[in-house]
Amino acid sequence: MKIVIANGRHEADFMIKKFIQDNHKLVIINSDQHFGHYISNTNHVPVLFGDSTKAYTLDDAGVHNADVLIALSTDDIENYVTCITAKRLFDVKRCVSVVRNPKRVDLFKKLGIDSVICSTYLLGESIKYESLIESFTKTLSLENDKIVITELLIEDDYLIAGKVIKNIDFPPRVNISCIFRDPEVIIPNGDSLIKAGDKLIIVSTPKDQEMIVKFFKTKVDDDE
């Protein structure tokens, strides 16, 4: 994939390291000359110094037809203009903008930014989840929290351990998308068996998540 990273500091550095490992083609633009040098020196990649809201900067950097552009400036509006310019003038397929102000998430989407990420917003949401659900349950939210993916480890003493899916009396709106039984990945059907040590990947709405986790974690003793 061709990925453009516009601005940002340590988060940009982190992503660049990761994308280099994954062998993506990177285009890096930074308006901070010092930090641009730092990124360039530590990762051995070219960094274009310039203002990414200017069409000629994006042109010079060669962002044409990139698969993704990620705008990481601390100035929300700069990110907006960078994304819109990249999309409309350079046919960048997908633009991701970071915003500081959580109120701008919906607005940016309405104005045509494909994906908007707000750390304050995510932080708030994840603190909420962390406090709700025990720590060994991992969750990931998608589409601004309309969907959550829960990863759940099945322990020996869970009531559903050792049962076949069709024999389990599930509450409504439960979907086990995947069973991970190292190294196997099983897409379950009614005849699939759930074993202790399995990791279940469950897709649900955030509303149902707590209920679902509670159901799966019912222990043998609890039922008596």
Add this chain to the structure above:
Amino acid sequence: MMKKNRNKILIIGSGRLGASIAGKLSAAGLDVVIIDKDVSSFRKLDDEFGGYDIVGDATDLFVLENEVLINEVNEVIITTNSDNVNLFIAHICFYVYDVPHIYVRLNDNDKGILLKNTTIKPIYPFSLSFEEYMRKRSENDNYENSHS
């Protein structure tokens, strides 16, 4: 939904240009609202100005909806000192609030391309200065030619 009566003129950014337009239109009897982040910028408004001034951030939808009453605005003139902010607000006014008449000042002519497929009208100080220079220069040429 009943269509609200749009009769206000909104000016965003009370710099020299914004404040002058506000004064002129207000003196002509129009219903003018001017907004700026910085209260001290309203000092540029002249005594003739009889409209409302609002201290606030015009990129904040809450401010636009509840203080400016954007749904009553027929015409907006955007003159903050940042092209990016001006462009962003112009897009909000066009795509979110359907403001019928939108004028935006852009110092960088290249940004005008981002107004394609909209009815937003750009004002380019660069073009105005350039044209003025060329005009003055040709006047000068004519003068010299006629005296040589």
